[in-house]
Amino acid sequence: METETQKTEARPGAKPAGKREQTKVQNRQTILEAARQVFADLGYGATTVRDIIRATPLASGTFYNYFKSKEEVFQAIHDESALRIRPRLKEERAKARTIEEFISGMFLTFFEFVVGDEDNFRAIQRNTDTLRVRMDTPEVVAGFDELREDLEKAIDQGVFPPVDADYMMAMLVGVAFEMAERMLRRDDHDIETAATFATALFMGGVRNLPHRKVTAVNGGPA
Amino acid sequence: METETQKTEARPGAKPAGKREQTKVQNRQTILEAARQVFADLGYGATTVRDIIRATPLASGTFYNYFKSKEEVFQAIHDESALRIRPRLKEERAKARTIEEFISGMFLTFFEFVVGDEDNFRAIQRNTDTLRVRMDTPEVVAGFDELREDLEKAIDQGVFPPVDADYMMAMLVGVAFEMAERMLRRDDHDIETAATFATALFMGGVRNLPHRKVTAVNGGPA
DNA sequence: CAGAAAAGTTGACGTTGTGTCACGAGTTGA
DNA sequence: TCAACTCGTGACACAACGTCAACTTTTCTG
Numbered sequence: 001m002e003t004e005t006q007k008t009e010a011r012p013g014a015k016p017a018g019k020r021e022q023t024k025v026q027n028r029q030t031i032l033e034a035a036r037q038v039f040a041d042l043g044y045g046a047t048t049v050r051d052i053i054r055a056t057p058l059a060s061g062t063f064y065n066y067f068k069s070k071e072e073v074f075q076a077i078h079d080e081s082a083l084r085i086r087p088r089l090k091e092e093r094a095k096a097r098t099i100e101e102f103i104s105g106m107f108l109t110f111f112e113f114v115v116g117d118e119d120n121f122r123a124i125q126r127n128t129d130t131l132r133v134r135m136d137t138p139e140v141v142a143g144f145d146e147l148r149e150d151l152e153k154a155i156d157q158g159v160f161p162p163v164d165a166d167y168m169m170a171m172l173v174g175v176a177f178e179m180a181e182r183m184l185r186r187d188d189h190d191i192e193t194a195a196t197f198a199t200a201l202f203m204g205g206v207r208n209l210p211h212r213k214v215t216a217v218n219g220g221p222a
Numbered sequence: 223m224e225t226e227t228q229k230t231e232a233r234p235g236a237k238p239a240g241k242r243e244q245t246k247v248q249n250r251q252t253i254l255e256a257a258r259q260v261f262a263d264l265g266y267g268a269t270t271v272r273d274i275i276r277a278t279p280l281a282s283g284t285f286y287n288y289f290k291s292k293e294e295v296f297q298a299i300h301d302e303s304a305l306r307i308r309p310r311l312k313e314e315r316a317k318a319r320t321i322e323e324f325i326s327g328m329f330l331t332f333f334e335f336v337v338g339d340e341d342n343f344r345a346i347q348r349n350t351d352t353l354r355v356r357m358d359t360p361e362v363v364a365g366f367d368e369l370r371e372d373l374e375k376a377i378d379q380g381v382f383p384p385v386d387a388d389y390m391m392a393m394l395v396g397v398a399f400e401m402a403e404r405m406l407r408r409d410d411h412d413i414e415t416a417a418t419f420a421t422a423l424f425m426g427g428v429r430n431l432p433h434r435k436v437t438a439v440n441g442g443p444a
Numbered sequence: 445c446a447g448a449a450a451a452g453t454t455g456a457c458g459t460t461g462t463g464t465c466a467c468g469a470g471t472t473g474a
Numbered sequence: 475t476c477a478a479c480t481c482g483t484g485a486c487a488c489a490a491c492g493t494c495a496a497c498t499t500t501t502c503t504g
Contacts, residue, residue: 020471020480027482045267045293048461059483064463071267099428163431166404167419174400175393182392197389204427206321209385242451242500249452270490281454286492450501455494462489471480 028066030056032080035073039123044074075137078124082139085113086146093150099160104199107176111191114180125181144169175201250288252278254302257295261345266296297359300346304361307335308368315372321382326421329398333413336402347403366391397423 034055038047049070053060067073092105114121148169154160175198183194200209256277260269271292275282289295314327336343373390376382397420405416422431 018472024481049463050461060462061464061483061485062481065481069463103428161429161431162433163428164419166408167401167416167431168428170401170404171397171420171423174396174398176396177400178396179389179392182388186388194389197386198393201393202423202428205423205425205430206325206385206390207383207425208427209383209390211384211386240501246452271492272490282491283454283456283493284452287452291492446504448501448503451499453498454496457493458491459493460489460491462487464486464488465483466485467483469480469482472478474475474477 027058027062030058031063031066031073032076036077036120036123039074039077040119044070044123074124077120079137079139081120081124082137082143085110086139086143088113089143090146090150093147093154096154096159099154100199100203102154102159103172103202104195106172107195107198108191110176111180111183111194115183115189115191118184121180122184125177125184147172171202249280249284252280253285253288253295254298258299258342258345261296261299262341266292266345296346299342301359301361303342303346304359304365307332308361308365310335311365312368312372315369315376318376318381321376322421322425324376324381325394325424326417328394329417329420330413332398333402333405333416337405337411337413340406343402344406347399347406369394394424 031052035047035052038051038055041047042051047070049063050060052070052073053063067076088109089106092109093102096102096105148165151160151165151168155162155165179194179198183189183191188194197209253274257269257274260273260277263269264273269292271285272282274292274295275285289298310331311328314331315324318324318327370387370391373382373387377384377387401416401420405411405413410416419431
């Protein structure tokens with residue numbers, strides 16, 4: 001037994017960390033991890049709550065102590081994802097001194113995130129009762145709000161031309177997600193090239209785009 | 223599955239149009255219509271096959287004479303949609319003499335289609351198990367292939383700069399769908415403005431976008 | 445035009461998945 | 475050490491699924 005683990009004046013930042021609290025956190029994480037995996041494998045629609053449970057050592061009833069439905073785990077995964085990528089995106093935007101930096105930073109960061117944890121993105125992206133869910137969770141909403149604010153700030157500061165933030169966001173998000181999906185679908189992990197293309201579109205339109213992507217590159221990204 | 227009736231001598235071009243054949247077509251249409259409605263209302267994930275049936279005068283078993291699952295009706299709706307919009311898009315592309323015409327034609331046509339039959343788009347878009355249009359139903363696949371061909375042809379003819387067709391498609395599709403969704407979400411039916419923005423992006427990037435400020439709708443979903 | 449064959453409809457039924465709950469094992473704190 | 479409490483457990487009641495044998499309607503045949 002961990003007789004050691006008494007709740008003596010614990011470390012400052014640490015949690016209460018009773019044994020109880022500890023397994024609770026663990027279980028939640030276990031379920032989330034299993035769900036991510038199963039969703040990525042079977043697709044959201046095809047997986048049952050029991051599939052998720054079966055991928056853990058837990059009993060069926062336990063699931064419902066942590067999430068009240070399949071949809072809720074899904075949202076949790078979503079939320080966690082947003083939580084992870086938000087600061088990265090925000091930092092990137094803060095660093096940006098020009099529109100180009102702003103935009104390319106966003107794309108690169110996003111693509112890195114997607115390719116860096118493919119299963120995670122597959123889990124939330126390949127399936128879903130779609131946008132409704134994507135937009136609902138607090139972290140996700142906060143992330144979009146943040147982007148919008150920064151966009152408007154950049155516009156005010158003259159870094160960005162005075163475009164409509166709504167349309168702008170739709171375009172950024174649309175391109176980002178569609179390209180990400182396409183990359184995963186084709187097992188294309190070349191995030192630099194993808195970001196280069198996307199950025200070029202926003203910087204100067206079609207005429208500005210690099211020429212055909214040479215798959216086995218010799219020239220490298222323009 | 224289409225066991226053509228082994229009639230000794232059916233009319234040549236016309237439909238067989240026996241009473242039987244007729245109600246068969248009717249029933250299929252009834253179910254499709256009901257499904258479109260219910261999907262649009264409840265969302266794909268939340269609707270049950272019984273919900274669809276209940277919205278028709280038919281019995282539960284009958285559903286399965288026409289579609290083998292909820293997913294299959296969904297695909298059928300998808301397919302039908304693609305069937306309807308494909309020729310319109312193709313025609314638009316054929317008419318185009320410049321890149322700008324090509325692009326703005328696509329956006330306008332698509333937005334018209336979406337706003338013109340909102341329920342239909344809601345049914346297939348707001349829900350789904352594979353994100354976006356990517357149900358690989360024949361008509362949908364054909365539609366994308368067509369677009370790609372036309373794109374490549376335009377590139378060969380020098381109307382389009384020699385961009386990578388893959389990326390190009392991802393960008394077009396991404397922007398089109400995301401903007402469409404956003405419009406429906408905000409009850410914004412101004413397809414001209416939307417098309418203008420999207421086209422401007424593709425023609426000259428952010429700096430080229432109209433400076434119009436629009437509705438000060440609050441950020442956030444719904 | 446009757447009667448048989450074919451095609452289609454129907455709803456009850458076996459099956460699978462969902463979410464709850466009473467119980468008991470494990471943990472905490474005195 | 476023991477009472478109080480928390481959480482894990484799996485059986486259960488309920489909901490939706492998809493099938494199928496019986497039945498109805500249409501079509502075919504003589």
